Amino acid sequence: MQVDVKVNGAxxxxxxxxxxxxxxxxxxxxxxxxTNVGCDSSSCGACTVHLDGEAVKSCTIFAVQVDxxxxxxxxxxxxxxxxxxxxxxxFHTNHGLQCGYCTPGMVMAATSLLEEIPDATEAxxxxxxxxxxxxxxxxxxxxxxxLACAKGSEK
Amino acid sequence: xxxxxxxxxxxxDPRFLTEGAxxxxxxxxxxxxxxxxxxxxxxxxxSGRIESIAVDGALAMPGVVAVITAADLPEGLQLLxxxxxxxxxxxLNRPVLAGGRxxxxxxxxxxxVTEQAYQGEDAAEAVYVxxxxxxxVVDLEAAARDExxxxxxxxxxxxxxxxxxGMATGFSDDSFFEGCEVVISQRVVHQRMSSAPLxxxxxxxxxxxxxxxxxxxxxxxxxxxxxxAAAYGLDVESVHLIxxxxxxxxxxxxxxxxEEILLPHLAEITGRPIRWFETRTExxxxxxxxxAQVHYATIGGDRSGxxxxxxxxxxxxxxxxxxxxxxxxxxxxxxxxxxxxxPHIETRxxxxxxxTVPSEAFRGAGRPEAxxxxxxxxxxxxxxxxxxxxxxxxxxLIQPDTFPVxxxxxxxxxxxxxxxxxxxxxxxxxxxxxxxxxxxxxxxGDPVAMGIGVSVYVEVTAGPAPGGxxxxxxxxxxxxxxxxxxxxxxxxxxxxxTFAMIAAEQLGMSIDDIEVxxxxxxxxxxxxxxxxxxxxxxxxxxxxxxxxxxxxxAREVAADLLEAAADDVVLxxxxxLFHVVGSPAVSKGWSDVxxxxxxxxxxxxxxxxxxxxYPFGTHVAVVDVDTETGGVTLRRMITCDDAGTIINPIIVExxxxxxxxxxxxxxxLEEVAYDEDGNPVTSNFADYAVISMAELPSFxxxxxxxxxxxxxxxxxxxxxxxxxxCTPAVQSAVIDALSPLGVTHIDVPMTPQxxxxxxxxxxx
Numbered sequence: 001m002q003v004d005v006k007v008n009g010a011x012x013x014x015x016x017x018x019x020x021x022x023x024x025x026x027x028x029x030x031x032x033x034x035t036n037v038g039c040d041s042s043s044c045g046a047c048t049v050h051l052d053g054e055a056v057k058s059c060t061i062f063a064v065q066v067d068x069x070x071x072x073x074x075x076x077x078x079x080x081x082x083x084x085x086x087x088x089x090x091f092h093t094n095h096g097l098q099c100g101y102c103t104p105g106m107v108m109a110a111t112s113l114l115e116e117i118p119d120a121t122e123a124x125x126x127x128x129x130x131x132x133x134x135x136x137x138x139x140x141x142x143x144x145x146x147l148a149c150a151k152g153s154e155k
Numbered sequence: 156x157x158x159x160x161x162x163x164x165x166x167x168d169p170r171f172l173t174e175g176a177x178x179x180x181x182x183x184x185x186x187x188x189x190x191x192x193x194x195x196x197x198x199x200x201x202s203g204r205i206e207s208i209a210v211d212g213a214l215a216m217p218g219v220v221a222v223i224t225a226a227d228l229p230e231g232l233q234l235l236x237x238x239x240x241x242x243x244x245x246x247l248n249r250p251v252l253a254g255g256r257x258x259x260x261x262x263x264x265x266x267x268v269t270e271q272a273y274q275g276e277d278a279a280e281a282v283y284v285x286x287x288x289x290x291x292v293v294d295l296e297a298a299a300r301d302e303x304x305x306x307x308x309x310x311x312x313x314x315x316x317x318x319x320x321g322m323a324t325g326f327s328d329d330s331f332f333e334g335c336e337v338v339i340s341q342r343v344v345h346q347r348m349s350s351a352p353l354x355x356x357x358x359x360x361x362x363x364x365x366x367x368x369x370x371x372x373x374x375x376x377x378x379x380x381x382x383x384a385a386a387y388g389l390d391v392e393s394v395h396l397i398x399x400x401x402x403x404x405x406x407x408x409x410x411x412x413x414e415e416i417l418l419p420h421l422a423e424i425t426g427r428p429i430r431w432f433e434t435r436t437e438x439x440x441x442x443x444x445x446x447a448q449v450h451y452a453t454i455g456g457d458r459s460g461x462x463x464x465x466x467x468x469x470x471x472x473x474x475x476x477x478x479x480x481x482x483x484x485x486x487x488x489x490x491x492x493x494x495x496x497x498p499h500i501e502t503r504x505x506x507x508x509x510x511t512v513p514s515e516a517f518r519g520a521g522r523p524e525a526x527x528x529x530x531x532x533x534x535x536x537x538x539x540x541x542x543x544x545x546x547x548x549x550x551x552l553i554q555p556d557t558f559p560v561x562x563x564x565x566x567x568x569x570x571x572x573x574x575x576x577x578x579x580x581x582x583x584x585x586x587x588x589x590x591x592x593x594x595x596x597x598x599x600g601d602p603v604a605m606g607i608g609v610s611v612y613v614e615v616t617a618g619p620a621p622g623g624x625x626x627x628x629x630x631x632x633x634x635x636x637x638x639x640x641x642x643x644x645x646x647x648x649x650x651x652x653t654f655a656m657i658a659a660e661q662l663g664m665s666i667d668d669i670e671v672x673x674x675x676x677x678x679x680x681x682x683x684x685x686x687x688x689x690x691x692x693x694x695x696x697x698x699x700x701x702x703x704x705x706x707x708x709a710r711e712v713a714a715d716l717l718e719a720a721a722d723d724v725v726l727x728x729x730x731x732l733f734h735v736v737g738s739p740a741v742s743k744g745w746s747d748v749x750x751x752x753x754x755x756x757x758x759x760x761x762x763x764x765x766x767x768x769y770p771f772g773t774h775v776a777v778v779d780v781d782t783e784t785g786g787v788t789l790r791r792m793i794t795c796d797d798a799g800t801i802i803n804p805i806i807v808e809x810x811x812x813x814x815x816x817x818x819x820x821x822x823x824l825e826e827v828a829y830d831e832d833g834n835p836v837t838s839n840f841a842d843y844a845v846i847s848m849a850e851l852p853s854f855x856x857x858x859x860x861x862x863x864x865x866x867x868x869x870x871x872x873x874x875x876x877x878x879x880x881c882t883p884a885v886q887s888a889v890i891d892a893l894s895p896l897g898v899t900h901i902d903v904p905m906t907p908q909x910x911x912x913x914x915x916x917x918x919x
Contacts, residue, residue, distance in 0.1 A: 017273060031183070034175025036402070038353045039435040043840035046353055078173045088172040092164055095805045098813065099647030100171035101178065101353035101402030122853065130849040133840065135353050135403050136647045137809060138816030138877070139848035 003063045007032065008076030016063055022056075023047045025063035026073060034074040034104045038133070045132030048105035048112075049073050055112030057105075057131075074104035077111075087111045087149050096145035098136035106132050110146045118151040125150075159660045159868075162805045165652045166666065167645075176400035179357035179372045180432045186361050186368060190428035191220055193421060194275030195414055196265040196282045197440060198257035201510040201833020202291035202305065205255060205264065209283040213267060216281055218274035220425055223266045223417075225254030231386055232420055235413050235476075247306060247314055249476030249513060251413040257286060258305055258475035259510050260835055261440030263413050268421055268429070291510040291833040295449055295472040298507040305475065305508045314473045314481050317504040322488050323469075324502050324564070331501060332464055335455030339535045344902040345524045347447040347472065347827040348820075349837075350517045351845050352646075354402025355438040360418045361428035367419045368395045374404040374646055375684025380676045382411040387419060391676075398674035401646035405817075406516030407442050408646070409686050410479055414441070439838040443480055444827050445517020447472035448487070448524045454532035460542045460550045465497045467528055469504035473514055480514020481506035485619055486521025489566040493529040494573040494611045494771060495551040500563040510833040516686065518817055519878040522614040527903070530610045530883035534890065538899065544887070545581070548611050549574060566620070568613060568769045569863050571797070576859055577611050580773035580795040583857045589777060597895055604780045606892025610883035613771040616688035616798075616872025622766040622865075623689055626681045627697035629658060629705050631757035635746035636668040637702075640760075642682020643694030644674045648874065649806045653691060654698045656802055657868070661702035663728035664745065680760070688770070688872020691802060696866040697763035704759030709733065709745070712752045716743045768863040768871035772796035774815075774884035780892040785911030787823055787889055789850070795857035796876045800869030807873050808856055814877020815854050820846035821878070822885035826904050893917070 003020075004013045007030055014029040026032045026049070035058060038046030042060040049058045050072040058071075077085040087107050090096065097103040106129070113128040114120060120128065125146045126139075134142060170176065210222040225233070234248045253262050265282050269275040292303040298312040305312055317323040332338045358371040367387065373379045373396075380396035383389070401408070414431060422429040433441070448471045455464035469488070473481025484504035492500055537547040553560055555572040562568065586607075593605045617623045626642035639658050643650060650673055655666040662669070672678050683693075706726050713733035714721040723735050732742035749757060777791040792815055801807045824844045828836045837843035862869025882903060889905050890898060897917035901909055 019273065027181075033177070033181035033183075036175065036178070036354070037180075038355075039840040041435065041839050041841065044353065044435075044845070074172075075174055082173075084169070084172060091172055092168040095165065095809050097168065097171055098649065098809055099353070099403040100167070100176040100400065103171055104175050107172065126848045126851070130847045133353065133845050133847060135351055135405065135817075135845070136813045138812030138814070138854065139851055140812040140816075140854050141809060143848060143853060 001064055003067050005066050006070040008072055018064060020063045021059055022061045022063050022066055023058035026058065032073050032075050036101055036104060038101065043133065045109055046102050046105040048108040048132065050108055050112060055109045074107060077107065090145040090148040094141045094145040094148060096137065096141045102132060102134040106134065106142060114149055120150045122147060157660060158656050158666065159802050163652060163656055163666065163803050165649050166655060167649060167651050178354050178400050178402050179359060179370050182359060182370055182399060187359055187428045187430065190359065190430040191268050191270060191425055192272040192275050193418065193429055193431040194267045194269065194279040195263040196267060196279045196284060198253060198260055198262040198264055198286065200257060200286050200288050201260050201293065203257050203286040203288045205253065205257060206285040206287050208265060210265065212283065213278040213281040216274065216278045218270035219267065219278045220270065221268040222282060223421065224264065225250060225252040228252060231388055232417065235411065235416060236382060236385055247309065247477035247508065249413065251417055259512055260833055261512060266417060266421060268425055293510055293829045293831060293833045295447065295470055295507060295509060298509045299470055305510060312507045314477050314506045314508050317484055317488060322485055323504045326466065326501050326503055331466060332455045335464055336457045337536065337539050338453060338455040339532065339539055340451065340453040341531060341535055341900060343450045343452055343528045343531050345446045345448040345527060346904060347444045348517050348825055349439065349444055349827050349843055350405035350407035352403030352405055352407060355433045355435060356412065356414065356442060357432035358415045358418055359428065359430045360422050362419065362422055366393050366395060369419065370397045370399055371415060372401045372408060373398050374408045374644060374686050376644060376674050376676055377642060377682040378684060379411055382416060383419060386416050396676045398644055404646045405518045406445055406520055406686060409516055409684065435840060436838050439843060440835055441512060443478060443513055443515025445480060445515060445520065446524065447480065447514055450524065450528045452528045452532050454536050456536060458540050460540050460547045462495060462497050462536060462551045464499045465492060466501040467491050471504065471506035472511065473506045473508050474511045475508055476513045478513040479516055483516060483521035486615065487525045489564055489620060490522050490525035490615055491529060491564060492562050493526055494553055494613045496553045498563055502564065511829060518814065519875045520687065522875065523879045523882055526610065526612045526879050527883045527886065530887065534887050535899065545609055548577065552611065569865055570861050571613065571769060571771045572861055573611055573613070573771055576771060576773040576795045576797055579857045579859060580775050580793055583855060584775040584793040602782050604782050604892040606778045606780060606888040608776040608884040608886065608888030608891055609773065610880050610887060611773045612880040613769050614876060614879045615767050615769055617692050617765065618687055618767045620767050622764065623683065623693055624762055624764040625683050625689065625693035625697050626760065626762050627694060627701045628680065628758065628760035629698065629701040631705055631709065631745060631749050633749050633754065635744065635749040637662055637664055639669060639671045639698055640679045641671060641673045641694050641698060642679055643690045644685045646685065648685060648690055650690060653802050653806060654695060657695050657698045658702045660728065661699060661706060663726055663731035688874045692768055692866050692868065692870045692872055693763055693765060695802065695870060696765065696868055697761045699867050700763055701759045701761040704761065705757055708757055708759065709748045712748045713743050716747060716751055717741065765865045768799065768865050770796065770798040770871040770873060770876050772876060772880055774880040776884040776888040778885065778888040778892055780889055780910060782896065782914055785907035785914065787905065787910065789819060789852060789885065791852060791855060792819065792881065793855040793857070794880065795859055796873065797859040797861050798873035798876060799863045799871035800860055802868065802870060810874045811856060811877050812854055814875055815881045816846055816851055818878045818881025819851060819885055822882045822903050822905060824850065824904050
């Protein structure tokens with residue numbers, strides 16, 4: 001099936017198996033391997049991307065379901081001149097990543113969470129990102145990174 | 156200015172954050188163009204005999220290139236080489252593909268090679284494996300009774316008795332505890348845990364003439380290279396093993412698995428590159444688990460709180476075959492007495508095969524078990540003699556002026572001040588206020604019971620004893636920059652930053668001018684890898700020594716340029732300039748020295764050897780337990796961890812955080828479970844409750860640094876401390892909360908159901 005998606009602002013069009021998941025469309029057909037597969041069952045959130053601006057787990061959505069829509073991945077977060085998105089910068093500054101595998105999904109989910117709750121508290125961050133698993137950081141510095149970007153936090 | 160000990164942000168981050176790291180499944184290497192995919196057909200029963208395997212249906216399906224079973228494999232690929240040379244008997248070695256017997260659900264039986272990955276999923280379903288089921292034994296203690304034998308040729312399920320290796324003392328008779336006023340026994344369970352790295356197992360391979368090139372998600376590239384060379388009858392130079400970025404390991408990716416060792420064969424017979432990556436469910440079915448021990452522990456002493464006797468009987472679950480997990484009691488046994496001066500100790504340890512996944516290492520690997528049992532016993536002993544558990548610990552701690560100290564089991568602890576860590580952790584916790592709150596709430600009959608748990612731990616890193624080694628090479632380029640080649644390997648531990656800092660300190664360069672190369676056996680001459688909290692103390696020390704040697708060579712070149720004797724020339728590491736002692740006005744930089752040096756001469760390597768080191772600390776957990784539902788809220792986790800000299804505090808804290816979370820997970824949530832027939836019931840991330848951020852608080856860390864004399868950095872290992880100290884603290888806190896109800900013990904993981912049941916039973 002032909003599936004047309006705007007990915008990180010650029011049009012993509014690929015002929016794919018009907019069963020192709022969005023994450024495989026992005027990785028295998030668009031060559032965007034920043035989005036990772038962690039659990040195949042929407043438990044871990046490593047595959048989180050933005051679909052029309054909202055976080056979705058791309059391992060549990062078919063590519064055909066996003067035909068004609070707009071997707072942003074981790075590769076589309078930094079500015080054109082390479083300046084990192086504030087959330088990426090916060091993860092760097094606060095050591096919010098170790099092996100890096102959960103990181104793209106975590107950054108995408110966190111930015112989406114703060115779109116929804118700009119002044120999120122620690123409890124709201126922990127509740128809101130419960131569906132994004134990390135095995136390295138114990139979440140401490142991830143929470144710190146997200147809170148550093150929340151409105152009202154001391155910069 | 157010194158860089159070591161300062162907070163330096165990671166060099167790894169920008170790439171990881173903007174485009175994502177390059178894991179094995181992400182590789183776009185042209186040598187993998189046109190790669191075929193492999194899907195494994197796995198046993199669906201825990202124990203049985205394969206009657207037949209029908210592959211014709213699968214071979215006829217779209218995109219199927221080959222279907223391989225054990226009968227198709229050459230002699231060298233029949234058995235997976237033993238992970239532990241000492242581990243007898245050979246007959247427990249696992250087959251690469253099961254041909255006759257299957258011994259756990261998930262055991263690979265056939266490999267399906269297809270053009271596309273999705274075609275493999277379909278074709279694997281069409282391979283018909285007829286298995287005659289046989290009785291299975293899943294429970295460790297049931298296996299020890301030998302009622303059902305898993306390896307008929309061996310005749311017993313016992314894989315190993317550590318007494319025969321001189322690693323355990325063995326037991327005398329019951330007179331051992333004679334003279335003790337108080338003797339308490341407790342069975343302590345250490346459940347089976349999944350490392351659950353977010354990146355599953357993955358590998359890719361291609362033959363380049365007579366040479367194997369293999370990419371693999373591993374913690375130890377060089378030993379993976381050696382395993383492949385041995386299996387294929389090649390010399391090690393004929394294998395090029397590349398570990399790209401690796402998405403976590405936690406012990407599970409130290410040794411080769413059948414699914415990996417088989418890939419070069421599949422590439423050979425198809426004449427094509429091969430890619431393999433598993434699903435999460437396959438990972439939960441077939442990647443080695445950790446822990447899986449049961450201890451019978453007995454503690455004895457006097458009524459004034461002095462512990463004098465301790466005996467522990469270790470039963471370890473090896474899984475269906477003999478892999479590293481069945482051998483990890485070798486790390487448990489030397490640490491059984493923990494931080495305490497206990498004069499009389501007896502140990503026994505045996506591992507047994509069961510119809511479960513062969514066990515591997517998991518963060519802590521044998522030491523969490525030692526710590527959990529002794530800490531549990533200290534609490535029980537304190538309760539029996541009517542003293543505060545903190546006070547009993549204080550009375551029995553090894554004193555700081557006795558180091559290096561040899562314990563009753565012969566372990567030599569290098570350095571420490573256990574009581575200082577206890578004091579610092581308690582102070583940070585505000586123990587008096589916590590106790591006051593607990594008292595108030597108990598008096599008020601709060602149905603949400605508050606508990607406080609304290610554990611004082613010591614563990615062994617860079618083990619097993621007596622110690623370990625790691626390789627590094629440092630070279631200064633013609634431009635005056637540096638490259639560090641390390642046999643150690645980061646899969647999250649931040650070597651690119653830490654090792655650059657260590658080299659920078661020696662060379663007087665910016666870390667931006669230092670590149671760290673790791674995980675490639677063609678580029679790094681030798682290596683051991685990253686596990687057992689060894690990287691900084693061994694790999695980092697190797698970098699330190701090699702960089703120091705390069706400075707020595709550079710001084711001679713600088714001396715020529717400065718027309719002075721080499722002995723009179725110093726490197727000012729603040730400025731990175733060489734000058735004659737006392738005459739800093741005339742100086743030469745690294746670019747001058749590199750330009751003047753003979754090409755390729757500013758290089759040195761070092762194979763660093765050192766004894767084990769013994770990090771320690773104190774963890775304090777504060778919990779609220781809902782006595783009506785059994786639900787636990789971990790309110791606070793305060794830890795004082797001393798891992799010697801800290802190179803980069805931000806990275807060390809990150810390692811501590813990760814360990815703590817896994818320790819909490821073991822205490823409260825995670826357990827790999829099988830039903831009585833050996834069917835896995837936790838084969839995805841929903842059923843295996845990987846701990847999330849919603850179940851955790853932010854952690855409160857107290858820093859303490861007691862250098863080890865064992866290496867020039869003074870550094871001990873830190874990656875596993877959290878997982879070792881934390882579980883007993885949380886277990887202690889939950890039991891403390893319920894102690895007024897008469898609860899004296901609950902095994903980990905302390906799920907709401909177990910807690911609720913314990914309360915109900917105490918009420919009866």
